[in-house]
Structures are given as structure tokens and as C-alpha cells.
Amino acid sequence: MKARIIVTLKQSVLDPQGQAIEGALAALGFDGVGSVRQGKIIDIELSDPVNAEARLKAMCEKLLANTVIEDYRVEMVD
């Protein structure tokens, strides 16, 4: 069983890395880019599917995301 965790900075938190990417896109001539936010993807393969969603949520809360500044989303891949 595979899951994908997507961690992004909260909207209220300034994202200098996203801004730098935005600047680089503009420098390459890509017009019409409103704004860029960056984050990370963590793929987890579970050997035991029992209680998967609750366990993944606990992993996010305890380690994978720092909820002071980050939001997370869990997607079951298969």
C-alpha cells in the first residue's frame, strides 16, 4: 500500500523559495505566472494496511510536517 504526503507552507507564511522560483520563471520569459509556492512530497510504502489513514496522519503530525508553518495532505496512491 502506497501513500503520498504533500507538505506545503501555510498560505500565511512567506515562501522566499517560491518567490525565487517565480523570479527565475519570469527571467526565462514565462509570462502570466501569478505566484509560486513550493513544498515537498514524501512517498511512503506501508507494509501493513491496517489503520493506514490514521497512522499516516499521526506520522504527519509527529514528524513529517511542522504544523506551526506547514499544511499537509495525505493521498492514497494504491
Place this chain on the structure above:
Amino acid sequence: MKSAVILFPGTNRERDMVAALKKVTDIEPVIVWHAETTLPGGLDLIVLPGGFSYGDYLRAGAISARSPIMRDIIRRAEAGVPVLGVCNGFQALCEAGLLPGVLMRNASLKFVCREVKLEIVNAETAFTHLYRPGQIIRCPVAHHDGNYFADKATLDRLEAENRVVFRYGQGTNPNGSQRDIAGIINAAGNVLGMMPHPEDLTDPLLGGIDGLALFESIATPAREKAA
């Protein structure tokens, strides 16, 4: 003063810290590996030094904050043992929940290695009582993730409770930290985290001794206790 310096994989400032501690105590500081589960007994100080524990993977200090030794550090901190986290140690204390907020990537996105002016905002803590309130000292910084962030309510509470211990002097904020915060203390007053490196200004050979009073402050009550 009996002190322990915690060593994580990727810590690289423990020797500077030990050298600074030796200036204020006759007892050799103990280096404790992160995989240990128990700290030595009778400690007067626990130090989490600077470096890049676990290569800053996931988030700076995130993995080390979940190391085996951390459980005992949290236990001792709750029992009142003084804990000092410098740079990566500050990041780990925040990640471990011993201090509020988080240290984010520097606003400039650049690694910053230089000297800043540091204002002693609270000179009544166990770590700063030998400084004068409002005193400005020199102190080096060397970090990529020193941009202190907390929500507005937390920042207001830190200020109202006089828990902002250090601020970057006007115009020297090197990382975009909110309200120029360089170091904070917990509500009980025994856990201090700071981004600048006071251990690196404790000998005239290093260019100054502005950081020495921090270590003397910690050692003074400990010596009195022993006497």
C-alpha cells in the same frame, strides 16, 4: 558545574562549546551521543550545540528532535535542569516542542556567516544575569535556517512575558526573523534557544569575550549551590 553536550550525527560545534564551558567550570563537560537513552545524573546544564544534524534533512533539527536521547532531555528540562540550544540546537529545541515557533530558511535564502550586534533584552534569566539590560554585544552567526517564525499570538505572548532574551541590533537582522528575535526562553526560564554563537567569543584569541558572560551566568548559581 556539571554539563553535558549532546552530539548528533552532523553536529560540528561541540568542541567550541566544550572549550567555552571549560572556561567557567573545572568539571570536564561530558559528550553524550544522541543514541543514548539516559543522560548522566546530577547535571547542572545540558547543551545542544550547533551544526547540521542529519544534514538538515526534512527540516533543520527535525530528525534530531526525535532522537532517543531527546526523551531524557525533555524529562530533565521539565524537572528544571537548564538547557541551552545554540543554532542547530535552537532549531532542535523548537522541533522538540521545548520552545515555541520554528526557525525557517533565511529570508535571503543565503547562508549567513558574520558578526551581528546582539541586544540583551532580558538580563534577568539564569543565562544572562551577568549582562546589563539593553546591553549590546558582538556575536557571530553562521546559519541557513535562522528565520524565527511564530504566529502573532505567540509572538505577543513571548514579548508580554519578557521571554525574548536576545534581539538582533537595529539593522543587523541577518535572516528575516520576526521582530528581530535572536533568542527566546521557555515559560519556566530554564530552556534557552538562540541562533548566534556566544561560545565563539569567549577568548581574546577569538577576537573578543562578549559571549563569556553567558557561560559565567549559568555557572554562577551552580557554583553557589555547590558551596
